[in-house]
Amino acid sequence: MRKAMLLCCAAAVLSACNGTPQARRPGLWAQTLTRDGNSTRLGPMNSIRVCINASRDAANPVFNYAVAVSQAKAKHCQPPVAKRGLDGVYSFSLTCPIPSGNGVTMTKGTASGDFNSHYHLHIERTVTRPPPFTALNSHHIDDIDGAWLGPCPPGMAPGDMVLANGVKLPHGMMQDPHRGLFGSHPRPNPSPPRIAERP
Numbered sequence: 278m279r280k281a282m283l284l285c286c287a288a289a290v291l292s293a294c295n296g297t298p299q300a301r302r303p304g305l306w307a308q309t310l311t312r313d314g315n316s317t318r319l320g321p322m323n324s325i326r327v328c329i330n331a332s333r334d335a336a337n338p339v340f341n342y343a344v345a346v347s348q349a350k351a352k353h354c355q356p357p358v359a360k361r362g363l364d365g366v367y368s369f370s371l372t373c374p375i376p377s378g379n380g381v382t383m384t385k386g387t388a389s390g391d392f393n394s395h396y397h398l399h400i401e402r403t404v405t406r407p408p409p410f411t412a413l414n415s416h417h418i419d420d421i422d423g424a425w426l427g428p429c430p431p432g433m434a435p436g437d438m439v440l441a442n443g444v445k446l447p448h449g450m451m452q453d454p455h456r457g458l459f460g461s462h463p464r465p466n467p468s469p470p471r472i473a474e475r476p
Contacts (some may be wrong), residue, residue, distance in 0.1 A: 302393045303330045305426040305433070313418050324441035328429035333436050333448075349373070365389070380406035380414075396423045 308325045312318040345357045354373035361367050370385040383403045390396030398421040406413050429435070436448025 300331070300392065301329050301334050301396075301423070302425050303334070304328075305429045307424045307426055309422045311420045321440040321442040321444065326426070326439045328433045328435050328437050330429075330435040337436075345371075375404070375406065379410055380404065390423070392423075394425045397421070 306327050306329055308327060309316065310323050310325075316323050349355070349357055349371065352373055354371055357369065357371045359367065359369040367388040368386070369388070370383070372384075373382045374380075375382060381404075383405070384400065386398060386400035388396065388398050398419075400419045400421075402415075402417050402419070404413065404415045429437075433439070433445075434448060438446045440446065
């Protein structure tokens with residue numbers, strides 16, 4: 278799957294204020310992803326149900342400022358900026374150089390919600406390259422909506438996902454959308470432990 282949003286910026290938000298990642302409520306979460314207002318561009322990844330418990334969320338949080346700072350340094354990015362407004366909405370931004378000096382990637386966005394029943398991430402990414410690479414310039418907007426559905430159903434363990442097409446991905450086969458820190462949208466892990474199945 279091709280490179281997409283730098284969701285790492287989302288990782289910089291909530292914990293910037295209190296030093297710890299914002300935890301999702303344990304249970305079954307529905308996550309809907311749209312690209313540039315189109316909910317079909319990501320195929321079966323546009324709508325996901327994922328089972329979360331405390332340990333799974335701790336290992337794979339929606340936001341993790343420490344991870345964002347560490348990876349920003351590794352990629353020679355400017356330090357992530359994150360703040361919380363008086364209305365409770367978080368805003369974040371990050372600027373990273375493209376390797377070989379071929380431009381910069383600027384990411385900014387907002388995050389809102391209580392992370393107990395719902396949350397919303399709005400992320401904008403702009404790629405700016407110098408001549409003769411200007412044809413590769415781009416601007417994309419991603420929105421991620423999460424909604425708590427209730428307890429995880431029988432047969433669905435923490436970390437398991439069900440895609441929009443009904444395919445079940447066991448824990449470890451696919452990264453959670455929020456694991457796209459400084460990289461891509463959800464993608465298969467290099468060595469998936471089990472075969473995907475339809476429930």
